[in-house]
Amino acid sequence: MVQDNVDLYCEECPSCHLLFWISLEHHNRLVKSKESFSCPNGHSQSYSGKTAEQKLKDCIEEKERLRQYWDDSCAKSNEYYDNWKKVEKELKKIKKPKKKKRKIKASGSFKKKSKTDLKEVKKE
Numbered sequence: 301m302v303q304d305n306v307d308l309y310c311e312e313c314p315s316c317h318l319l320f321w322i323s324l325e326h327h328n329r330l331v332k333s334k335e336s337f338s339c340p341n342g343h344s345q346s347y348s349g350k351t352a353e354q355k356l357k358d359c360i361e362e363k364e365r366l367r368q369y370w371d372d373s374c375a376k377s378n379e380y381y382d383n384w385k386k387v388e389k390e391l392k393k394i395k396k397p398k399k400k401k402r403k404i405k406a407s408g409s410f411k412k413k414s415k416t417d418l419k420e421v422k423k424e
């Protein structure tokens with residue numbers, strides 16, 4: 301029986317890369333059922349991958365997840381920023397303790413000379 305006006309779907313075999321046509325109706329059924337079928341050379345295959353519908357659903361879910369993550373991150377960073385500002389204010393309120401001024405003598409050596417050393421120096 302020859303059917304007119306049948307929508308065809310061009311399929312490429314992943315094994316032998318042979319192009320063959322199946323009816324679009326049959327194609328849709330295979331996609332939904334993930335049933336295995338064979339190319340004219342007998343290579344078994346199936347639409348095990350995700351359908352466009354599934355991919356779209358996954359994308360929407362991923363987008364929603366990322367948006368949620370973004371919102372959380374923004375909320376957290378705002379919180380950190382507020383806390384930081386509070387700490388800054390507190391710091392300004394607290395008077396800085398006066399630093400004790402120390403006179404630092406420029407010296408070539410950090411090693412303290414003992415009394416005996418000084419005596420030896422005087423002898424020279």
Ligand SMILES: [Zn+2]
Nearest residue numbers: 313316339343
């Ligand atoms: Zn094949």
